[in-house]
Amino acid sequence: MSAANGPAKAGPSEAASHRDVVRVDSVSKDFGSTVALDKVSFAVEKGELFGFIGPDGAGKTTLFRILVSLLVPGAGRASVLDLDVVRDYRALRQRVGYMAGRFSLYPDLSVEENLTFFASVFGTTIQREYEQIKPIYTQLEPFKDRRAAALSGGMKQKLALCCALVHRPDILFLDEPTTGVDAVSRREFWDLLGRLKEGGLTTVVSTPYMDEATRCDRVALMHRGRLLDVDTPDAITRGFDRPLLGVRAKERYKALLALRKFEHAHSAYPFGDVIHYTDKRTGVQPDRIANDLKAFLTANGFADVSVEPLTPTVEDSFIARTDSDPESRIPNPGRVA
């Protein structure tokens, strides 16, 4: 596991590698008494698809706004493409593409008019940049005369991505492009990001959907203004340090409540139709825990119980790293011990 708020982890090579296109060193930002960012450090390498994963209020938007020079850090330093985000903001703005979290296109302009407008701001045209935007624009072209306001959520996001790309930026910052978008359109959007990555574009993207972490080369787990971890999705889930068991029972909610009363229970959370369970004991084999759980639930009157070892997801890791945080929530029943 890499250090959370310590020196930046720069990927395979050590800190301040020449391949780093984003360098952030101990950046903090307050809004009055609210600490939005608390000594955040990380680096993004050229060509990476890098994700910030965290809920609303984690500080994702504040960080993105600092990186595209719309906000000045309260403390610390940040550079993008070797340009300081405060001193070199004019040069930086020509070279970054930014998609804000809220839909920020002109609702009364058509798809084509929006794109033409954003191209002209950067002194170019749709025709000249066609190759760059082609994979996305071909999906939008059938609706090019439609007003942006009349597009579905998924299509609006594709248009916004297109507008952020039209000036051939060297790096792309996408702040929650898939929030509120249905599961199918989200997949399609990530497919597009994958194609941009194949073209060599560095992309920094944020999302509250933990399952999207696996689409990234590396992710930063973000919570309450701090980075909990920065690593590949695989490394993050490998760091999950207890056996994880999936429990299925017919009466799922009652089984969940019962499991929390089991004497060795460490945590029990519902994940779809499975309950994810961890045990307080250390050094006990998963099979043994599974047998204990089956016996416990059967003795408590549950029928059709099945228990199997599971591979943790990024969401399991995120929960494990935040479930003993007493400040952020009402007493948490899922964390037993």
Next chain:
Amino acid sequence: MSELVIQASELTRTFGDFTAVDRISFDVKAGEVFGFLGANGAGKTTAMRMLIGLLNPTSGTARVAGHDIYTESEAIKRSIGYMSQRFSLYEDLTPRENIRLYGGIYGLTLAQIRDRTDVMLKRLGLTQVAGQAVRSLPLGWRQKLAFSVALVHQPRIVFLDEPTSGVDPITRRQFWELIYEAASNGTTVLVTTHYMDEAEYCDRISIMVAGRIAAIGAPADLKREHGVASIDELFVGLARPEVPSSP
């Protein structure tokens, strides 16, 4: 137990020559947690607006909590609760004030409001912050308070529109425990979500595609019938059109 709280039959709504909701029929039983799924633009919001008495159907019939959606929309509004991700509470007011406001709107007596306020605050663990502006509370707390406020008049059915959007994973699960608890007390819950794991928490779900109900049933039955491992897989299979016919 098998009393029907929502009965919709051939419910349809057109806007000009566009059919947003196309002859949908479904029932929801008392105490059920019913997941109302669909892609953006599939017609969920239009259907929900008809069921809560905010939009008249073009044709078809529906009864909600025993009331006719054409002639008794005011009675429907009184017998349902509603909560959306975007707006539910007055953020400048305190939790206590929000409960009193909504209690008053729904015609509870002052004594009822007082009793329910204390019970609610205690149950949610919000007693210490009951006098603090809602704006200053973490999002997860606000969402849970909003859910309880939506139930303050003890409605028979509560409509939740993307209630957990952007909420952290633990709070998201705690929110679902409130849903289970409400359902176990007999409240019917109709919920929309973009989290496909949450779809699996529902007793039954429907998946709307282009104004129609493309699938309806218990998640386990649907997965078996369609030979898929997850509702996510089913959703993608049903909702991804061959060509993007509608943006």
